[in-house]
Amino acid sequence: MSRVHVAVGVIENGAGAVLISRRGASQHQAGKWEFPGGKVEAGESLPEALARELYEELGIRVLSCRALMVVDHDYVDKQVRLDVWRVTSFSGEPTGREGQAVSWVAIPALAGYVFPEANTPIVEAVMALRSTDGTDKV
Numbered sequence: 001m002s003r004v005h006v007a008v009g010v011i012e013n014g015a016g017a018v019l020i021s022r023r024g025a026s027q028h029q030a031g032k033w034e035f036p037g038g039k040v041e042a043g044e045s046l047p048e049a050l051a052r053e054l055y056e057e058l059g060i061r062v063l064s065c066r067a068l069m070v071v072d073h074d075y076v077d078k079q080v081r082l083d084v085w086r087v088t089s090f091s092g093e094p095t096g097r098e099g100q101a102v103s104w105v106a107i108p109a110l111a112g113y114v115f116p117e118a119n120t121p122i123v124e125a126v127m128a129l130r131s132t133d134g135t136d137k138v
């Protein structure tokens with residue numbers, strides 16, 4: 001089985017919230033919350049794939065992004081490589097263009113959402129982006 005390479009965006013609003021979306025009932029990992037993104041196509045760079053997916057799924061234009069982490073995860077039915085990027089600037093108002101629910105969530109509240117298993121280290125890393133006094137470290 002080959003590993004599916006996925007560009008994933010942690011979209012930040014500058015006020016301590018990130019955007020999550022809900023996977024559709026017919027998709028792999030159905031009904032779970034995710035960070036928007038999708039499969040990298042042949043010949044694309046990661047930022048190109050990220051920008052294309054976030055435009056297709058949310059209608060936003062990525063203005064700046066930076067690499068956060070790479071997670072390889074083996075589900076029983078699929079192997080994925082999640083190439084995770086922070087999106088620190090974008091234009092447009094994100095909406096679920098594919099009918100998916102989307103929600104801005106304060107970073108500490110991410111703990112209350114069900115994500116796919118591969119997301120555990122991603123959620124931890126996002127929660128570590130902010131110190132306990134609420135000051136952005138970066």
Ligand SMILES: Nc1nc2c([nH]c(=O)n2[C@H]2C[C@H](O)[C@@H](COP(=O)(O)OP(=O)(O)OP(=O)(O)O)O2)c(=O)[nH]1
Pocket residue numbers: 004006007008027028029033034035036037038039078080082116117118119
């Ligand atoms: N976008 C995204 N995908 C994730 C996350 N966590 C996680 O395990 N995945 C997995 C689910 C899928 O197997 C794969 C990304 O799928 P995708 O969104 O490009 O496409 P899909 O398989 O849902 O749908 P399709 O393009 O085949 O129709 O990565 C996440 O946080 N965001």
Ligand SMILES: [Mg+2]
Pocket residue numbers: 036037038039057
């Ligand atoms: Mg997708």
